[in-house]
Amino acid sequence: MSLLVQKVNHPEDLDKVFAIRKVVFVDEQNCPPELEWEHEDESTHFLATQNGRPCGACRWRKTENGYKLERFAVLKDFRGQGVGRALIAEALSDLPSDADYVYLNSQLDAMSLYAKFGFVAEGDQFEEAGIQHFKMVKKV
Template identity: 60%
Template sequence: MPLETEAKRISDPIDLEKAFAIRREVFVDGQNCPPDLESEFNDDATHFLATVEGQPAGAARYRKTDKGYKLERFAVLDKYRGYGIGQALIKAVLADLPAHATYVYLHAQVQAVGLYEKFGFKPSGPQFEEAGIQHYKMVKED
């Protein structure tokens, strides 16, 4: 039986702390990302939380930059990987972008490139390192 999953925009401080806790576990604890780098721009971003059966499972955000709209900090807890949480978060974030968001991009960890390609993102430029992890810049093309 499929599990009930939901991904939605959040602003409540309790929900925000759940999202930040997921990101800390995935990025800071799991990938050794510096805490100050992981949390930079939080105040400028629109945040999302994904749940499975009501339990926090994933997080993401987007923010306006001088280039366009950047999707960031997609994180899914280990025990919820493989349940479509990443896809649900991408769908929720894309649906929430302003209608005038014509340039939409992200920095994808190498292993996640295929996931973002399913949503019309294409690699743009060479592979690069960010926070000690290999990434590709990807731009939404459709």
């Protein structure tokens, strides 16, 4: 089983990223489509493939607060196989060396995964697109 995570450099790969996010966020989790597609041009996107089949996606972008990891999505058939871990590791390794403040908004059931990479919950639980989240910040 060959799992590969690569930075997206081609429009057709970006289409695959968007297709995965549509299935996971819009179709499965009922996120409003208009909330799902924002900040695409300023983001660095990643596509995970397993044996050549697109199976996961994520992105990072620079914000006024620091560097934000976002839109981690793994197709249902590929969950529990390390795709999420591989996406997080690749996104973190791609950040610029001056990325001293790295954060994300985690759905509750993903918090333990992010914690393995040194992310710690901060602040109160909040709702985003109808789903409960915590902000998590990477501790160096």
